Amino acid sequence: MNGLNEIRPGESRVAVPPSGDAEVWFIGTIHTPWPTPRDCPRRGDYLAGPLCRIEVFSPWDKALAGLERHSHLQILYWMNQARRDLVIQNPRHTGSLSGTFSLRSPNRPNPIASSLVVLERVDGNMLYVRGLDCVEGTPLIDIKPETCPHDGAAKVREA
Numbered sequence: 001m002n003g004l005n006e007i008r009p010g011e012s013r014v015a016v017p018p019s020g021d022a023e024v025w026f027i028g029t030i031h032t033p034w035p036t037p038r039d040c041p042r043r044g045d046y047l048a049g050p051l052c053r054i055e056v057f058s059p060w061d062k063a064l065a066g067l068e069r070h071s072h073l074q075i076l077y078w079m080n081q082a083r084r085d086l087v088i089q090n091p092r093h094t095g096s097l098s099g100t101f102s103l104r105s106p107n108r109p110n111p112i113a114s115s116l117v118v119l120e121r122v123d124g125n126m127l128y129v130r131g132l133d134c135v136e137g138t139p140l141i142d143i144k145p146e147t148c149p150h151d152g153a154a155k156v157r158e159a
Helices: 060-064 153-158
Strands: 028-031 052-056 072-078 086-089 112-123 126-130 138-146
Touching: 052 060, 052 138, 072 126
Parallel strands: none
Antiparallel strands: 028 052, 028 138, 052 126, 072 112, 072 138, 112 126
């Protein structure tokens, strides 16, 4: 096997359940400059990262009302290209094996990711943000305002 389906030395996988326990509605699509998981940064940079676009689908776009009052957002998304069967992983082929829940790897039973981003602007159903670390076309799960008093990102935005 190669690419996203490869099993690295020492890794362990399990059979995944035939069906899920809940429903998730994708409320939009995330647009980034990274075409593949290997191109993505390991963690987004909300001060110097590239401007990315989040498209919110109708009827969920109505829920964006008032969002422009917030400087920071938590973006929840579904890493649709991630493996869901790995329980032991060999990150970066280092030989140092770790359980999935002790890693920030996208490969997990429920590939839900979260990024803290800086909101640059809202334009209709589009959000322009910095700080994402996912591939182009990643499904959007949710958007939440975030208070981030520990840094000067909001002040940088206004400068």
